Each structure stands twice: as structure tokens, then as C-alpha cells.
Amino acid sequence: MSVDVQERRRFTAALLGEDAAPPPSGPAPQVVRGVAVHITAHMLTVATLDGEERFLFERTTSFWRGRDVGPEDVRVGDDVLVRCGGTGRWVVDRLWAQLGRVTGTIVSADEDAVVVDPGHGRPRAVAVIPYRSSGRMAVRHPVLEPGYLFDAVGVRERGTVHTTVPVTTQPPRPAARMPRRPPARRVPSAQSGIVTWYDPAFGRAAHTDPRAHACGAAYPALDPGSDCGPACDRSEPCLPLPLLSLGATVAVRNDDTGVSGVYPVLNCASAAARFCDRCREASGDASGRLAELTLPAFTALGGRPEVGCFAATMEAG
Known part of the structure; x- marks a missing residue:
């Protein structure tokens, strides 16, 4: 989180109370991103922001590199995202490469x-x-x-x-010929829809770029008068979302796993406002995109990046 976003959260909490800006969730210890520097059938060494870390594979460990693969298909130099099983940090449950x-x-x-x-x-x-x-x-x-x-x-x-x-x-x-959506008469405090993911580092330098490890959200209804900026291209979101500013927090719960977290709004997600879709592998019939979580945050809530989305409930601070 940038210093500006931190200051905004403190200002909001001081002005409106802690409930309006709850402290965000920290990085999940079970989710690690970096660059593969050594890999065997049983072990992986990853270069991360904190140095090299080693992880073990089990028979049940699964691997994805465009499709389900084996450990032999993961290459040295790959940008890898690791989610460990249980409460530990050393045994890999699922690994994604070059997402x-x-x-x-x-x-x-x-x-x-x-x-x-x-x-x-x-x-x-x-x-x-x-x-x-x-x-x-x-x-x-x-x-x-x-x-x-x-x-x-x-x-x-x-x-x-x-x-x-x-x-x-x-x-x-x-997209320019999509039907215009009527303005919402009421914005509920908790909203159901789907959450997707994005990579704020665009796949670059996962072992040295802090953006690759950020836990936050991009939001499709930023305040057009300030945070969306003069080049703002957002449209009316599919869902009746409240206007938020950078630094505001959103509480997101994965409705399929029950895991939840609180994340700061780091970026604009103007493209997400144009989608009124459902998540094809999620339970229920929720539609419309609530937010885009950063890749580590999405994975920490139990999301599968290759699916791209999960059904969620979101409450804005």
C-alpha cells in the first residue's frame, strides 16, 4: 500500500470513525509469489522479496501453466504463484506459473x-x-x-x-452499444456479485517489484471528481455500487469458501463496470463485477486464478 493510500485511510478513520476505514488484511502467509530458481520433482526454490524460499511437493500438489501440468513443465525463471495447504507455509497445495x-x-x-x-x-x-x-x-x-x-x-x-x-x-x-442502466435508487450496504483478479505488476519482476505482492483491490466506481482523474473512462457499473476514493477499504467474502478479507482500493477498474456476467464455476446466480482483487489477495481468499472469478459479498467501508 502506498503512503498516500495509508494517509487517506487514517484521515477517513479520524473523520468518520474506524468502522468507515477498518485496517486492511495483511499478506496471507500461505500465498507466495516470486521467480522459480530451482525445481525438482519434490521441491521448489523461489526468489522472493525476502530472499530465497524453499517449498515441498506432495502427491496431491497440482500445477498449472496454461493447463494442468506436472512439476517438470515449470521452468526456471517462471513467475510462480504458490498457495500452501493447511496452516503451514512449506507444502504446496497449488502452483501457477506465468499467469x-x-x-x-x-x-x-x-x-x-x-x-x-x-x-x-x-x-x-x-x-x-x-x-x-x-x-x-x-x-x-x-x-x-x-x-x-x-x-x-x-x-x-x-x-x-x-x-x-x-x-x-x-x-x-x-460495449458502446450496451443498454444504458437506470440509476440505482438505493445502494445496499452489502452487495452480492462476482470478484475477479488483476496483476498490478503486469507479470514483471515478481521477485523485486512490490506491486506483484500487493493485497488490495481495483474498484469500478471511483469518485469521478477526484480519484478517477481527467482521463476517466468508467461507465455506469452493472451493480449499484457506492462511489469510493482511493484508500477506502472494502470487505470481501468468497461465498464459496467462506474466507474473507479487508482490502484497500488501490486502482481503478473501469473495464469491470462494462461486464454484467456471472462466474461460470461459482455457486448461486450472482452477476456483475464488484471489484478486481490483486492476484495474491484473490488467491488468499480461495480463488482459482485460472477460473478468473468467484461469487462474493462485498461491503464498502
Whole structure:
């Protein structure tokens, strides 16, 4: 969390009380991100912000690198995200390598690649659709043309994301032609919907960049008069969300696992406001995106990054 965000939380708590700005959850000790420096069939060594750490594999440990793989498919130099099992920190339950995600509005398309605008404040991203996953992608994202929404998870390779899993079903019309949503008459204190994830470090230098380890949220309804900024491109969210500022906190509960946390708002999630989708593997029928958690926070609440979302209940401070 930046100093500015910390100061904002203290100011809000002093002005409105601690209930308006509860202290955020710290990093989960069971979730570790870094760069793989050594790997065998039974052990992994990861370079992290705190130095090298070693982890053990069991027969039940699962691995993902664009698809379910074995430890032999994880490479030295990979950006790895580790979630340990139980209350310990040394035995790996699940490992993800080279995770990448592209979410936003298609700007251009050329054969097997699309350029996507993820909203102001984030650089444009390139999603490559390999032939082996093109059938699955075409079912969920049939129109790869400018103006249509795109959201998929895959493997980062040389500055692009080779997508393998479509997170959502693409709406049937361009984002600019989506029906206007009526203004909300009432904003509930607790809201049900879905939560997704994003990587504030964009897959870069996971062992040296503090952004790769941040526990926070990007929010789709930032105050347009201040925190959204002059280049604000957010639209009316699918859900009746309250306006928040950077530094505000949101309490998020994963409705599938029951695990919850409190996270500061670190960034804008303007693209999330354009999606009114459901999480295909979540229980219940909640729809609409409440927030995007950073990758470590999403994983700490029991989320599966390759699925891309979970059903959640969120309460804004």
C-alpha cells in the first residue's frame, strides 16, 4: 500500500470513525509469489522479496501453466504463484506459473492476436489465441472485432498473454452499444456479485517489484471528481455500487469458501463496470463485477486464478 493510500485511510478513520476505514488484511502467509530458481520433482526454490524460499511437493500438489501440468513443465525463471495447504507455509497445495490475464475492450485484431484496452491507468495488452485453444475461445468470444469485450486467462510469453481459458461469455454487442442502466435508487450496504483478479505488476519482476505482492483491490466506481482523474473512462457499473476514493477499504467474502478479507482500493477498474456476467464455476446466480482483487489477495481468499472469478459479498467501508 502506498503512503498516500495509508494517509487517506487514517484521515477517513479520524473523520468518520474506524468502522468507515477498518485496517486492511495483511499478506496471507500461505500465498507466495516470486521467480522459480530451482525445481525438482519434490521441491521448489523461489526468489522472493525476502530472499530465497524453499517449498515441498506432495502427491496431491497440482500445477498449472496454461493447463494442468506436472512439476517438470515449470521452468526456471517462471513467475510462480504458490498457495500452501493447511496452516503451514512449506507444502504446496497449488502452483501457477506465468499467469497472465487480458481484460477490457478490443482495440484491434489481426489473425490470431487482439489488442485490448484495459481502461485508463493501465497499458494496452496483447492477447494471442493459440490454435489449440482457438475452438474454446471462439465459443465464448465469437467476435474478435474492435469495440467488443474480451476477458481471458493464459500464459505470459515475451510481453503477450497466450490465452487458454475464456473467463466469461462475450456480450452480443459492442460495449458502446450496451443498454444504458437506470440509476440505482438505493445502494445496499452489502452487495452480492462476482470478484475477479488483476496483476498490478503486469507479470514483471515478481521477485523485486512490490506491486506483484500487493493485497488490495481495483474498484469500478471511483469518485469521478477526484480519484478517477481527467482521463476517466468508467461507465455506469452493472451493480449499484457506492462511489469510493482511493484508500477506502472494502470487505470481501468468497461465498464459496467462506474466507474473507479487508482490502484497500488501490486502482481503478473501469473495464469491470462494462461486464454484467456471472462466474461460470461459482455457486448461486450472482452477476456483475464488484471489484478486481490483486492476484495474491484473490488467491488468499480461495480463488482459482485460472477460473478468473468467484461469487462474493462485498461491503464498502
